[in-house]
Amino acid sequence: MHKKNYHHGDLKPALIQAGLDILEEEGLEGLSMRAIAARVGVSHTAPKNHFDGLHGLLSAIAAEGFRRHAAEMQKDVEDAPPGRERLDAACVGYIKFAREHGAMFRLMFSPRFNKKAEEEELATAAASSYGVLRGIAEGLNWQRPGPELSPELEAMRTELMLWVFVHGYASLVNEGQMPADPDGKPLFDVLELMPQFDYGN
Amino acid sequence: MHKKNYHHGDLKPALIQAGLDILEEEGLEGLSMRAIAARVGVSHTAPKNHFDGLHGLLSAIAAEGFRRHAAEMQKDVEDAPPGRERLDAACVGYIKFAREHGAMFRLMFSPRFNKKAEEEELATAAASSYGVLRGIAEGLNWQRPGPELSPELEAMRTELMLWVFVHGYASLVNEGQMPADPDGKPLFDVLELMPQFDYGN
DNA sequence: TGTACATCAGTGAACGCGCGTTCACTGATGTAC
DNA sequence: TGTACATCAGTGAACGCGCGTTCACTGATGTAC
Numbered sequence: 001m002h003k004k005n006y007h008h009g010d011l012k013p014a015l016i017q018a019g020l021d022i023l024e025e026e027g028l029e030g031l032s033m034r035a036i037a038a039r040v041g042v043s044h045t046a047p048k049n050h051f052d053g054l055h056g057l058l059s060a061i062a063a064e065g066f067r068r069h070a071a072e073m074q075k076d077v078e079d080a081p082p083g084r085e086r087l088d089a090a091c092v093g094y095i096k097f098a099r100e101h102g103a104m105f106r107l108m109f110s111p112r113f114n115k116k117a118e119e120e121e122l123a124t125a126a127a128s129s130y131g132v133l134r135g136i137a138e139g140l141n142w143q144r145p146g147p148e149l150s151p152e153l154e155a156m157r158t159e160l161m162l163w164v165f166v167h168g169y170a171s172l173v174n175e176g177q178m179p180a181d182p183d184g185k186p187l188f189d190v191l192e193l194m195p196q197f198d199y200g201n
Numbered sequence: 202m203h204k205k206n207y208h209h210g211d212l213k214p215a216l217i218q219a220g221l222d223i224l225e226e227e228g229l230e231g232l233s234m235r236a237i238a239a240r241v242g243v244s245h246t247a248p249k250n251h252f253d254g255l256h257g258l259l260s261a262i263a264a265e266g267f268r269r270h271a272a273e274m275q276k277d278v279e280d281a282p283p284g285r286e287r288l289d290a291a292c293v294g295y296i297k298f299a300r301e302h303g304a305m306f307r308l309m310f311s312p313r314f315n316k317k318a319e320e321e322e323l324a325t326a327a328a329s330s331y332g333v334l335r336g337i338a339e340g341l342n343w344q345r346p347g348p349e350l351s352p353e354l355e356a357m358r359t360e361l362m363l364w365v366f367v368h369g370y371a372s373l374v375n376e377g378q379m380p381a382d383p384d385g386k387p388l389f390d391v392l393e394l395m396p397q398f399d400y401g402n
Numbered sequence: 403t404g405t406a407c408a409t410c411a412g413t414g415a416a417c418g419c420g421c422g423t424t425c426a427c428t429g430a431t432g433t434a435c
Numbered sequence: 436t437g438t439a440c441a442t443c444a445g446t447g448a449a450c451g452c453g454c455g456t457t458c459a460c461t462g463a464t465g466t467a468c
Contacts, residue, residue: 006462007411032454043413045456050411054455102312111303114377160379168369176315178361207429208444233421244446246423251444255422 012050014040019061023103031058031107059113059122065104066125069097073132082139090136091166098170105174130163137162213251215241220262224304232259232308260314260323266305267326270298274333283340291337292367299371306375331364338363 008014018039022030033054037044051057073093080089098105113122137159149157172178209215219240223231234255238245252258274294281290299306309327317324338360350358373379 006413007464011411033456034454044454045414045458046412048412048456106312109372109376109378111307111375111377164369164373164379165366166369167373168365168367171310171372172365172368174312175310176312176317177310178365207446208431212444234423235421245421246425246447247445249423249445 008040008042008046011040011042011046015047015050015057016060016064019057020064020104023061023107024101027103028106031061033057055112058107059119062104062108062110062113063122063125065101065108066122066129068101069094069108070125070129070132072097073129077132077136087136087140090132091169094133094166095170095173098174102174105170130159133162133166134159209241209243209247212241212243212247216248216251216258217261217265220258221265221305224262224308225302228304229307232262234258256313259308260320263305263309263311263314264323264326266302266309267323267330270295270309271326271330271333273298274330278333278337288337288341291333292370295334295367296371296374299375303375306371331360334363334367335360 015036018036019031022035022039026035033047034044036057037047047057051060073090076089076093077086080086108126113119117123137155140158140162169178216237219237220232223236223240227236234248235245237258238248248258252261274291277290277294278287281287314320314323317327338356341359341363370379
């Protein structure tokens with residue numbers, strides 16, 4: 001397909017894939033331009049032709065992480081019957097990703113991407129992941145005392161509530177603070193911990 | 202008080218304090234043996250007499266972080282009247298710490314301390330911080346449908362629920378994902394986001 | 403169809419940097435007698 | 436009270452390492468004519 005000499009031909013995606021592999025095998029500390037390039041078998045200055053320095057490469061890797069995060073959650077959601085089970089599926093999917101791809105999860109939510117507005121691809125990918133939660137939250141009615149809010153604010157509040165909850169659980173698991181699956185299943189079922197949502201169907 | 206020559210006299214706490222200062226001023230990346238020692242004005246090999254390498258020093262700094270985290274939350278709690286306001290005070294205290302001491306928060310929950318059982322001081326300090334939440338959770342009744350649990354499990358579940366929630370909010374703020382205090386107050390009051398607890402008084 | 407040339411993609415040596423650790427040392431302190 | 440000596444705490448030079456970036460380069464590809 002490609003001559004194996006000199007020009008790689010598909011270096012950009014190959015570098016991102018190498019980054020994913022290193023995250024799985026060596027963790028976040030192993031991610032350097034030199035290590036990534038070496039894994040592809042290319043000079044460590046080659047990535048400069050495709051990415052804006054190490055930061056740009058990390059940003060692209062994180063974006064791919066968000067896309068996979070979204071895709072895995074989305075698949076779990078669609079495999080579940082509508083209603084409460086879809087809520088659970090989304091939560092479990094979010095948390096499962098954080099446990100199984102710990103280093104990637106940490107990269108994705110690393111404060112090094114603070115000015116995310118300037119990194120369009122990353123922002124888009126992150127939004128797609130949040131969008132899955134948003135889709136789930138749409139079907140929820142969260143009953144609570146207190147003043148009435150506009151439908152928009154009400155929806156935003158429900159999304160954020162869901163995100164806070166699921167991200168908290170995922171973070172604690174990821175940080176080794178929460179024993180997850182000590183003997184194959186969570187200490188407490190996510191379902192049990194979930195606050196009282198009113199869900200359709 | 203101490204001769205300023207050669208022997209520092211109080212090097213151990215001075216190094217920890219220097220670590221706290223660097224976290225505030227330069228962030229987690231600035232924390233190295235050389236930087237910490239330099240800030241105290243001591244040779245960069247001196248810390249070896251008091252700590253087991255960089256990891257041991259970081260562990261001691263994180264432990265101090267947990268102690269301050271616990272103390273600040275505890276103070277906020279005690280300043281509030283019993284009941285719902287104490288729950289809010291604890292939550293706000295937890296989140297405020299994560300926002301105001303971002304780098305320290307990240308160090309405290311860094312997965313580099315995964316085998317925390319082997320670091321007694323750190324484990325004790327972390328427990329003291331969790332203990333404040335536990336004290337709050339004791340006063341809560343969390344009504345929910347589902348099977349009855351033993352009082353011990355019920356208490357554990359409530360504590361974890363509270364922790365998951367507050368840690369999620371704190372993490373998102375810390376990671377720059379959640380706009381906190383855009384114009385002086387949170388986008389949504391923690392109180393509003395809080396699930397329906399039944400609280401005494 | 404062939405030639406000239408611009409552009410693109412990857413090379414590899416070199417640079418300077420900060421890091422943690424080691425090592426033989428030395429100055430200060432404390433204790434035994 | 437004084438002396439000898441062990442122990443403790445800090446020094447500073449040296450080591451090797453991996454890092455991101457720069458630079459002049461070169462091999463391959465594509466395009467104009």
